[in-house]
Amino acid sequence: MQSKETAVGVREIPKLPKWLALSLQHLFAMFGATILVPFLTGLSPAVALVSSGFGTLAYLLITRGRIPAYLGSSFAFIYPIMEVSNTHGIAGAMIGSFLAGLVYGLISLLITVFGMKWLMNILPPVVVGPVIIVIGLGLASTAIDMAMYLPGDEQVYSATHFMVALVTLGITILGTVFFRGFLSLLPILIGILGGYAFALSQGIVDTSGIVAEWTNITSQASIGGVLQAVFQMPEFLIPFRDFSPVSVFSWEIVFIMVPFAVVTITEHIGDQMVLSKVVGRNFLKNPGLNRSILGDGVATIMSSFLGGPPNTTYGENIGVLAITRVYSVFVIGGAAVFAIFFGFVGMSTAIIGSIPSAVMGGVSILLFGTIASSGLRMLIDNQVDFGEKRNLIISSVILVIGVGGAMIQVTEGLEIQGMALAAIIGVILNLILPDKEKSQGNGRMFEEPDVEEQPSNSGAA
Template sequence: MTKNAVLDINDKPSAGQLITLSFQHMFAMFGATILVPQLVGLSPAIALLTSGIATIIFLIITQFKVPAYLGSSFAFISPIIVVAGIDQTTGASINPGNAMIGAMAVGVTYGVVSLIIWKTGYKWLMRLLPPIVVAPVIMVIGLGLAGTAVGMAMNITVDGVPQYSVLHFSAALVTLFAAIIFTIFFKNILSTMPILLGLIIGYIYSSIIGIVDFTKVHEAAWFALPEFLIPGVHYEFNITSTILLGMVPIVIVTIAEHIGHQLVLGKVVNRNYIKDPGLHRSLLGDGLGTFVSAFIGGPPKTTYGENIGVLAITRVFSVYVILGAAILAILFSFVGKAMALIQTIPTAVLGGISILLFGIIASSGLRMLVENNIDFGNNRNMVIASVILVIGIGGAALRFTETFAIEGMALAAIVGVILNLVLPGRDKEEKEIYETTK
């Protein structure tokens, strides 16, 4: 048993512990998981449902050895907006099927990479995705969405035209500062749920100032099926180069994120998950979870740092608790009143929390550079980071035809990998990027 663990990986909690601790994990992931579909015009209910399903798939494939929860991935917000299109008036996806096809392709890519890792090991992947490539791309993800977050926070749409609103901006600021307070000044379990708590406080404030419309809640049934998006039923399954090039290159970042989470989680529970059950299994679990999620209409999935934080605080590592949280998420997705309530969250509140979230994403890229002691006195590092940032944030595009193009974040990621491989001066020893994998 892991030292100081209240419940270790395979320990079974009592019924009371199981319910309480599972709810705790569900609420830890809840805010971020429902925020992604809200930002890209997908169903919050289907996001919850697929997070539970993907988590169960992940637990099975990792042989119930890795207590990780899978929620909606923020890395794919911008690509989904590009490939699916967002109606600027309604905020709905114009072609959500495109995003689902792209996400399924991402899941397949995870599977291919996991197969290669199974046969050849993982060190080649570490060399292909060093911090000098991954960190600037992570920064692009956050900074590239900065304008979206601020626009949501400040403006309301009148006759299809964004207009500045002091009232709505005040709701965004209340939400933002509430989330900051919970992040900075709380050190217990509340510190792992700043997104959810910020949304709740922002929502209460919005209700007080009269910018929440409860009509949908009154009209909703208590039981309601999530809004599924099935290929061949709700949209035509048509794979295009635009979809693939818009979504798949982002795995450069999400795979690195996955490895990072496995390393951190391994430290928390005192296990080496890169070796047992193996990076190939955890990556396959993530990929299959994403594929199944996209097949029924949910966003791409990733392991959640929020839930790792809960594990670290509670010292309860039991996979049964994670499984309980997944089942609760599935059940909750069918509560129509609750899902309708989520859809009444004002855009300003979502914008306020997004200011913090997108900023944290960008800052985490900066932190990766610092933690890995990247030397910017080295011109090689300076060139790689600079090119990635400007291409990604500037929205550069490499267009071959009207329908075939590589642009924005995807182009930045590809260029970063190529520059790292071809520019002279790579450390010949190529220190283990993730030293704890030794």
């Protein structure tokens, strides 16, 4: 149960000035990470902001306004989006995102009917942990290429770009280790800003887009013209309008992207456990894990209809809740509205587009490593015993197949490779090898948190 006094309750509406300030705080906490995913995958940052906002509002509606969770771009889907985009284009990645959202819906239905225990049999820590490690390590080369080479040419080494990446990485590390309070939640954003400033001093920032936006705004002779220049429609990618899902669909998309939904659902459950402990309510029981997962899936499906990356609950925003003790879903909803607003501001898109790849590469070195380390932490937290041959076999096979890039060619043009193949084989090995109980660790991965339902506050803060 939460020991500290609640500052603003879950269903409490703060006074307007405080409401706006608290919502902006949540926006800044998620901003750096949310724009990084589309930057790396070739999607539109503006669309990512808009889809993040709409997805969060849908999540709040589906969970009946009882879970103060913000949804942003999922890092776990960076690798599959890049893989699918290379062969089937961005449209193919959106189809994969849609299918991943359907998996969320299916899991939600199964939890409603059978409860949560069955998940443990399919996804024990010894399977999920190594798969998460593979996700992080599989992206390692992407981060290094962005950091070391000239943009668009992975054969030309650039000492300047690598220095910018290292400075960005250093600022992010210092922020992560030494910042306190609210600033401790913004190391990614601060690292990007610091790296951007250093990149400006090195002359590798292309500001032509920003200048063009500013010139367009200042050249307008009327207020209406200025507003039209400031607010611009994001580059949405809408099915049946911009592409035909039937003509783009491929079974290869299914095998590449759908397995990642299993991993992110596990991460979602972990986030709900942490959030329950922070707020002092058992969200797995009320409104229920089935509603929470369904809300996440609907947010991902909505994002796929707009051309944005899949959404997921954000640890950064859970950190904001823990520090501020402001748990209001109205504050979260306000942050979602702000995200949608900034998605339609052309200048924000121009500024994001001017960030050098070396800056994002520097941040990615830490972020992708953190993903891999979180998989290792899952194994440690759940006390998985690698003295047991069963656990050693499963984790070893997943790691080598995933990192090594193994591939099965099912038919011409249909391949199951990398992390997807590793996850499938890991699940199969776990189901067929004897002594399943030895892979459960301490059995706490899906254990409901020991928290009590507390009455919500009411009235204005």
